[in-house]
Amino acid sequence: MRLGTARVDGATRAVVVAERSVVPLPFADVGELLGHPTWRDIAESALAGAPDMPADLDLAPVVPRPSKVVCCGHNYAGHIREMGRPVPQHPTLFAKFADTLTGPSDVVTVPDWAEGLDWEAELAAVVGAPLHRATRAEAAAAIAGWTAANDLSVRSWQRHTGQWLPGKSFDRTTPLGPVLVTADELDPGAGLALTCRVNGEVVQRGDTADLVFDAAALLSYISSFTALAPGDVVLTGTPAGVGAAETPPRSLADGDLVEVDLEGVGVLRTPIRIETTRRDADPGPAKEVPHE
């Protein structure tokens, strides 16, 4: 099954996307649907008879309000090498806020002082059942399904300090979708092509079978320290080919179109808008730190 969250009349609505029809579900979004233990049955029965919706859906992030969005960096061997990083013994994790997410066809706008906007095509796992200190097998069984993400990163702000949060959390800069494909229909461990294109040029060409820590390993590790809930989203990292690794580094410009194409899931199409705006706000340190 393919599940989505559609924008309808100023609100959102969970939908099942079938081959030639779109069926609305009685839930505000896919996250709310997944909160019901019988979400699979609910969605399957809806497919049987409910009325269609227009095919040209305006899609929201497939889970628009997850309680947790956890992201992994340095998780493909090729990308680890291109960023000059050591071999990881543990997954490198950071968090995003729910409102960092945006829809699969939405324009992403960043201010011109957010220099170095870069693409990161990713496979994302969506949690379908509560997880707390889960084994690998428990974690694997709790994955509701798979979707695609573009972890668009503002490299200058990511590098302000050793902690990446600012460059990874500009509002509405992480396209997520277009749909969730349920875990019974897709196996990233067997290898799905993960491609990123900028204005049609292929810049990343990965394979989800090459993840260092696969989704089950990530969910098990994450659930060791923090409980995961249905609808939570885990971004599994990006393959080689980011702009920051080019010589000289390359970044996205106003008017660019970035596409993340995940085999079996679909395409995120993101027009980039660089907004010219003065930044009033950089008060700097309130105190000088003595050099000692």
Add this chain to the structure above:
Amino acid sequence: MRLGTARVDGATRAVVVAERSVVPLPFADVGELLGHPTWRDIAESALAGAPDMPADLDLAPVVPRPSKVVCCGHNYAGHIREMGRPVPQHPTLFAKFADTLTGPSDVVTVPDWAEGLDWEAELAAVVGAPLHRATRAEAAAAIAGWTAANDLSVRSWQRHTGQWLPGKSFDRTTPLGPVLVTADELDPGAGLALTCRVNGEVVQRGDTADLVFDAAALLSYISSFTALAPGDVVLTGTPAGVGAAETPPRSLADGDLVEVDLEGVGVLRTPIRIETTRRDADPGPAKEVPHE
């Protein structure tokens, strides 16, 4: 005014804490109260006549469900030096999840494989109005008030990689409270004593006037990349004296009592419980990364 969130009959309730009485407010918690533009008037009028509540309140985190919790590391000169860090040009920020927070008198329990549990006494600012790309002055005006936090950190997991998230996000390990003191009644810039005690021994003795980036600077910087909403919480960092900086490093043990005492706000009293439990979950990397 002093605002709190009390646990009552399995739910929570926002309250105003007056000198000799506690007045319930018609909101589930302080975060929900702050979502109303006239929150100050609402709380002040309630003080006039409503019935009292028992004085021995069971307090929840003062804001139990913030949409964003942003934390700053390396923000006191003394702590920067003891951790051997360079002088920061930008604040070092990371996020916590809402359910990482816990009440001001709650027991904090961590598993015994979470080695190196350490204290971090902090001043926290609570946002009282929406903020987006705010100037320093706008940010300062949007601070609803001040509270205390203990950013209890699992040093071993904090150091698994360069990103601190795991060690900073064990569930229910960040006491927040006991109350919010509104900004009109307290000025951390003028200097408030911030003390941490372990079993009565003073281990940290800081002064909030020594913050490198004060709360207005932090909120302005944060709001440059992500919008802040009423009830959001910003932890401003910890002064010198953490256990990790001692030689040899010191950490909390089962049965310890940690107290964070913020002048003008109150005391967080946190009994520590180290739980003996097997960790089934450490699947490790799914793939070997070739050394090249």
